[in-house]
Amino acid sequence: MQAPKIVSSWWSPRLVILAIVGAVAVALLAGCGAVDTPQTALFPRSDNNQVINDLFAPLTWLAIVIFVLVQGLLMYSVYRFRVRDDDDSIPPQVHGNTRLEIAWTLAPSIVVVIMLILTYQAMAQIEAAPPDDALRVRVVGHQWWWEVHYLDHDVVTANEIHIPIDRAVYFELESNDVIHSFWVPRLMGKRDLMPGSTNTIWFTPSEEGLYAAQCAEYCGTAHAQMRFHVVVESETAFNNWLAKQQEPAAEMTGDAAEGASLFISRACVTCHTIRGTDSIGTIGPDLTHVASRAYLAGGIMENTPANVSDWLSDPQGLKPGNKMILPVELSSEDIRLLTAYIRALR
Numbered sequence: 543m544q545a546p547k548i549v550s551s552w553w554s555p556r557l558v559i560l561a562i563v564g565a566v567a568v569a570l571l572a573g574c575g576a577v578d579t580p581q582t583a584l585f586p587r588s589d590n591n592q593v594i595n596d597l598f599a600p601l602t603w604l605a606i607v608i609f610v611l612v613q614g615l616l617m618y619s620v621y622r623f624r625v626r627d628d629d630d631s632i633p634p635q636v637h638g639n640t641r642l643e644i645a646w647t648l649a650p651s652i653v654v655v656i657m658l659i660l661t662y663q664a665m666a667q668i669e670a671a672p673p674d675d676a677l678r679v680r681v682v683g684h685q686w687w688w689e690v691h692y693l694d695h696d697v698v699t700a701n702e703i704h705i706p707i708d709r710a711v712y713f714e715l716e717s718n719d720v721i722h723s724f725w726v727p728r729l730m731g732k733r734d735l736m737p738g739s740t741n742t743i744w745f746t747p748s749e750e751g752l753y754a755a756q757c758a759e760y761c762g763t764a765h766a767q768m769r770f771h772v773v774v775e776s777e778t779a780f781n782n783w784l785a786k787q788q789e790p791a792a793e794m795t796g797d798a799a800e801g802a803s804l805f806i807s808r809a810c811v812t813c814h815t816i817r818g819t820d821s822i823g824t825i826g827p828d829l830t831h832v833a834s835r836a837y838l839a840g841g842i843m844e845n846t847p848a849n850v851s852d853w854l855s856d857p858q859g860l861k862p863g864n865k866m867i868l869p870v871e872l873s874s875e876d877i878r879l880l881t882a883y884i885r886a887l888r
């Protein structure tokens with residue numbers, strides 16, 4: 543008796559093509575759900591980021607056209623010249639066709655030249671010298687936080703960079719340890735912070751707001767928690783902020799004053815600077831006006847009393863590997879007083 547024939551009639555070339563087109567469409571459309579997100583680079587809010595986006599868009603469309611053309615031809619050929627039961631002849635061969643070979647050498651070359659010209663135009667704009675009145679800010683990367691110096695204003699802060707709208711800001715980027723990468727997706731492309739040399743980048747922000755940003759180069763255990771924020775604000779608001787940052791720490795009273803004494807008597811003093819006090823450590827962030835910042839601990843959590851308290855209780859649990867290692871665990875009363883102090887450093 544003959545074995546039953548296995549029939550594989552559930553698929554056909556048309557079905558496979560349909561499945562591929564469907565999968566590609568789903569993948570593309572899935573991206574449309576959340577386009578205007580805080581970390582998107584597709585909706586630029588600065589002049590130079592706009593230049594990058596204006597380069598990205600035509601290159602992407604060019605790639606899409608080429609992709610569709612090449613894959614379309616491929617799929618057409620696979621389908622059109624498939625093996626048929628009633629015909630075992632070989633389709634026409636084009637090997638050695640000089641005209642075709644010249645065409646498919648010339649066409650990609652032209653595409654590459656177009657890409658080269660567009661890219662050089664964009665590079666010339668973003669690598670040009672910044673305007674003379676640009677605000678100069680030096681950013682030093684540390685494992686895993688950002689030290690921020692306003693070079694013309696004697697201001698040092700951390701993890702939050704205030705800049706005025708419609709004025710160019712020129713960043714000098716350095717590293718204290720390993721390679722980091724400075725990235726504010728909506729304001730500018732990435733640029734590395736290299737130990738032993740200075741990289742620069744500049745842009746002019748065009749819309750006020752709080753911009754999420756982060757380190758974009760793997761730099762060790764807490765790389766993912768090396769975040770920061772850029773605050774773009776009106777010139778008046780920026781000048782007020784700058785004036786406030788230039789002041790030494792405020793005089794403390796009550797719990798905050800007790801917290802200030804604790805800060806000096808405990809290990810805190812060895813790592814942090816609080817201008818106007820005896821605390822002049824430089825291993826960790828300058829805390830002179832830490833309460834004025836929106837986020838804590840390298841941008842990982844909002845600056846609320848509860849979060850300050852949680853951070854003081856367990857910095858290693860919240861950000862494993864960071865350099866804030868408490869030699870002696872703080873009592874809950876110590877944490878309460880230190881939190882009062884930190885929150886008063888406006």
Ligand code: CUA
Nearest residue numbers: 722757759761
């Ligand atoms: Cu710094 Cu990743």
